[in-house]
Amino acid sequence: MNENKWNRSHILGLVDWQEFEYDILLETASSFREVLSRATKKVPALQGQVITNLFFESSTRTRSSFELAAKRLSADTLNFSPSTSSLSKGETILDTAMTYLAMGTDIMVIRHQHAGVPQAIAAEMDRLGNGVSVLNAGDGQHEHPSQALLDLFTLCNLLDSETPRIGLLSGKKIAIVGDILHSRVARSNIWSLTKAGCDIHLAGPPTLLPELFSQFVPGKITIHRELANALADADFVMTLRLQKERMGEQLIPSLREYHQQFGITRESLAHCKKGAKVLHPGPVNRGVEISSELVDDSSLSLISDQVTNGVAIRMALLYLIGTLKH
Amino acid sequence: MNENKWNRSHILGLVDWQEFEYDILLETASSFREVLSRATKKVPALQGQVITNLFFESSTRTRSSFELAAKRLSADTLNFSPSTSSLSKGETILDTAMTYLAMGTDIMVIRHQHAGVPQAIAAEMDRLGNGVSVLNAGDGQHEHPSQALLDLFTLCNLLDSETPRIGLLSGKKIAIVGDILHSRVARSNIWSLTKAGCDIHLAGPPTLLPELFSQFVPGKITIHRELANALADADFVMTLRLQKERMGEQLIPSLREYHQQFGITRESLAHCKKGAKVLHPGPVNRGVEISSELVDDSSLSLISDQVTNGVAIRMALLYLIGTLKH
Amino acid sequence: MNENKWNRSHILGLVDWQEFEYDILLETASSFREVLSRATKKVPALQGQVITNLFFESSTRTRSSFELAAKRLSADTLNFSPSTSSLSKGETILDTAMTYLAMGTDIMVIRHQHAGVPQAIAAEMDRLGNGVSVLNAGDGQHEHPSQALLDLFTLCNLLDSETPRIGLLSGKKIAIVGDILHSRVARSNIWSLTKAGCDIHLAGPPTLLPELFSQFVPGKITIHRELANALADADFVMTLRLQKERMGEQLIPSLREYHQQFGITRESLAHCKKGAKVLHPGPVNRGVEISSELVDDSSLSLISDQVTNGVAIRMALLYLIGTLKH
Numbered sequence: 013m014n015e016n017k018w019n020r021s022h023i024l025g026l027v028d029w030q031e032f033e034y035d036i037l038l039e040t041a042s043s044f045r046e047v048l049s050r051a052t053k054k055v056p057a058l059q060g061q062v063i064t065n066l067f068f069e070s071s072t073r074t075r076s077s078f079e080l081a082a083k084r085l086s087a088d089t090l091n092f093s094p095s096t097s098s099l100s101k102g103e104t105i106l107d108t109a110m111t112y113l114a115m116g117t118d119i120m121v122i123r124h125q126h127a128g129v130p131q132a133i134a135a136e137m138d139r140l141g142n143g144v145s146v147l148n149a150g151d152g153q154h155e156h157p158s159q160a161l162l163d164l165f166t167l168c169n170l171l172d173s174e175t176p177r178i179g180l181l182s183g184k185k186i187a188i189v190g191d192i193l194h195s196r197v198a199r200s201n202i203w204s205l206t207k208a209g210c211d212i213h214l215a216g217p218p219t220l221l222p223e224l225f226s227q228f229v230p231g232k233i234t235i236h237r238e239l240a241n242a243l244a245d246a247d248f249v250m251t252l253r254l255q256k257e258r259m260g261e262q263l264i265p266s267l268r269e270y271h272q273q274f275g276i277t278r279e280s281l282a283h284c285k286k287g288a289k290v291l292h293p294g295p296v297n298r299g300v301e302i303s304s305e306l307v308d309d310s311s312l313s314l315i316s317d318q319v320t321n322g323v324a325i326r327m328a329l330l331y332l333i334g335t336l337k338h
Numbered sequence: 339m340n341e342n343k344w345n346r347s348h349i350l351g352l353v354d355w356q357e358f359e360y361d362i363l364l365e366t367a368s369s370f371r372e373v374l375s376r377a378t379k380k381v382p383a384l385q386g387q388v389i390t391n392l393f394f395e396s397s398t399r400t401r402s403s404f405e406l407a408a409k410r411l412s413a414d415t416l417n418f419s420p421s422t423s424s425l426s427k428g429e430t431i432l433d434t435a436m437t438y439l440a441m442g443t444d445i446m447v448i449r450h451q452h453a454g455v456p457q458a459i460a461a462e463m464d465r466l467g468n469g470v471s472v473l474n475a476g477d478g479q480h481e482h483p484s485q486a487l488l489d490l491f492t493l494c495n496l497l498d499s500e501t502p503r504i505g506l507l508s509g510k511k512i513a514i515v516g517d518i519l520h521s522r523v524a525r526s527n528i529w530s531l532t533k534a535g536c537d538i539h540l541a542g543p544p545t546l547l548p549e550l551f552s553q554f555v556p557g558k559i560t561i562h563r564e565l566a567n568a569l570a571d572a573d574f575v576m577t578l579r580l581q582k583e584r585m586g587e588q589l590i591p592s593l594r595e596y597h598q599q600f601g602i603t604r605e606s607l608a609h610c611k612k613g614a615k616v617l618h619p620g621p622v623n624r625g626v627e628i629s630s631e632l633v634d635d636s637s638l639s640l641i642s643d644q645v646t647n648g649v650a651i652r653m654a655l656l657y658l659i660g661t662l663k664h
Numbered sequence: 665m666n667e668n669k670w671n672r673s674h675i676l677g678l679v680d681w682q683e684f685e686y687d688i689l690l691e692t693a694s695s696f697r698e699v700l701s702r703a704t705k706k707v708p709a710l711q712g713q714v715i716t717n718l719f720f721e722s723s724t725r726t727r728s729s730f731e732l733a734a735k736r737l738s739a740d741t742l743n744f745s746p747s748t749s750s751l752s753k754g755e756t757i758l759d760t761a762m763t764y765l766a767m768g769t770d771i772m773v774i775r776h777q778h779a780g781v782p783q784a785i786a787a788e789m790d791r792l793g794n795g796v797s798v799l800n801a802g803d804g805q806h807e808h809p810s811q812a813l814l815d816l817f818t819l820c821n822l823l824d825s826e827t828p829r830i831g832l833l834s835g836k837k838i839a840i841v842g843d844i845l846h847s848r849v850a851r852s853n854i855w856s857l858t859k860a861g862c863d864i865h866l867a868g869p870p871t872l873l874p875e876l877f878s879q880f881v882p883g884k885i886t887i888h889r890e891l892a893n894a895l896a897d898a899d900f901v902m903t904l905r906l907q908k909e910r911m912g913e914q915l916i917p918s919l920r921e922y923h924q925q926f927g928i929t930r931e932s933l934a935h936c937k938k939g940a941k942v943l944h945p946g947p948v949n950r951g952v953e954i955s956s957e958l959v960d961d962s963s964l965s966l967i968s969d970q971v972t973n974g975v976a977i978r979m980a981l982l983y984l985i986g987t988l989k990h
Contacts, residue, residue, distance in 0.1 A: 088409045101579075
């Protein structure tokens, strides 16, 4: 048990999270993971509360994961998606949020293609003093905290499934490979993994990983242009999704060359520490950032675990912010 | 308590509503508004009933409001939207409705771009004698009863939140401003507000408010071409959304000129009675039919209240028609 | 009661179904049909289970029917549709399925435009030994078992609503009319109706019903080019939806000629046995494969019954596979 108490009402980014917050979350997620293994996977914790998914940027897996997490806490859910939206009628983002707020939303899960939108809405909720919470489900190239937290849970759970805690990762070497520049997943992971005391090594071509990026957390990040150097003795490898549009933008020469230089395969894992495992946030481009063979090898890939832990982490986040005010 | 009993199974339009019906509805909505302020915002009233949203014309806010109202009455909901519909496969509207009926729908909430569709489906349900109710969520430029009822509830609730009743509005002066011609919201509001004994003043350019419109309820409506005249001594101002397409149709010269002549601002409210408040059905075009400043001023704008009351009114409507047959 | 026990975990097609399986299903559906006639139409049978609708090919009525069936068994539902999908991001079908699996899906209801997709996913679930069930909601031109099962239930229920069983159809003459070639509904129906011992007569133009089709179940099928011959003394007539694209593909000369030759009307029913009734899987093209008058005549058409029975059959299928493992 932690002596510190949970006191955060919005989940906007991991930049300012403290160690005890990670530990309370991991402990909570661990108990929900146990709930998910039962025949009846529901708890009545948030019955009667309304959780609204405001996904201005569309997404299948993240929305479904949040929706399922909400249902398993017995909350009611509303889904807003841009295709059926008032946005085409000229309504502002904040006005859309205010409408769902006025309907009785207790927690807003917000994804937007521009950085800062969830933060702006959270600030407005605080100004109004209405006690409504905002959870950032991905904002531009800024943060995607629930993804980094499920990655963290996956790693800690692997090291000690009884008592997952952030301290377990101290001194571990983690390689993050690919399009770091455009990745909110990478940014959020860097915040949590540096707090955990990990040794972080990034690999990617200069167009997707500028030299300047080492200043993101000065002194904590090493940049590599050779994949093998980043992987040397790594405990874990995080691959990132390569958006194929990057080729059209002339940021990579071809998918094939990208795979040859930065694609993770069973062979490239040979550079890592024995037993090193691979994470990927999904959806996967097989044969681009990761080999198809590796995706399918559950002794080496944690992809499926990440998805399962995603529901548990989102239940834990919704539970902690949803029960804070009562 | 009312001596008259609720006896209406469809909500198609307000043209023929009687005073006691408004009062039963307002009383019911008032009790549901109290439910919405509790931590657990659900009641089991319609458990096991199926409410189907048949939105042939897409809508975010109205569909979400009905969906949430249904969930809070513990009903099961189905959503039909045209993008994933059988309509592209050549099915008639009535056949689509009959399909959802055969699946076990108890209440159909119907929105359609053409006037008369909910009425036609309700007539067919009556002919079949199946006890299924139809609720019009907006048909063409005809009626949008639940919107006018939430407006009515918002006004009456402001005047007496303990016992909101239609009689409270007797003799009040109400200005309705903007595109009256194309507005089903305005039409439904005119029915309820004339029944309430309000003094109704309409303002708008001739293209959006033809002189002939005064015959809509002869002797009850005054038409103004100068906004200031319509607002003079008004107790409440209802602004209407201006669809920007009206410019392309050459019905207005420009959005800017429209705003100068008929946009409601803090300054224009100076013409009204002291303490006059503004309503808007949403979504808002800030800086067109209403100034941005006014939208954000909760001491003058009732917009947020309208959205909240919308859930309560829709709960009340679904409850009254859903419990009628038992 | 049946002595044999239900032992099938996936519903992929009817090609290998045994008589006792049909009978257990019909008995179960019959009891759920009774549930649907109550005021509270829910049972807690699958509470806490997750049923995911993976509709790679979009569909209104089938998805709604499955969704409602799942809700009435108190399961939680997730909906995946291609418009908001990761498929556009290059994810494979199997990876999409694996994602929903990892989230905790217990039963996957899968529709896909290509034959074999549900089977491939079911095989992967079996290989993984995770106990997850797959229900085929239509794959290409291959099978659509739940539609054929609701047709079977509709017929048997008509003959004996107390104890519907497949044996009731032995020796009955059934005409199936229209675009047999492209119809997964027809294929699944042929499997169940031949197992029932029906006498099956197909009618359609050579482009939509090649001579070779008689080899589909050798010796059990008679092909007719004249509608009247197929209908002669028939007990039941199944019409199939004609996709209007078939005209563009030059498979039919015109919709009008098609209707004249193969459209089912009140007149064409005169060829059948007295009291013969018509089925149609919907959505209907009025005046093409069936006359509008016939659709609306509930003394001759079973269309509405089919939709109602569809919810009961899908509840029965989900119940049988969902309770198998416990």
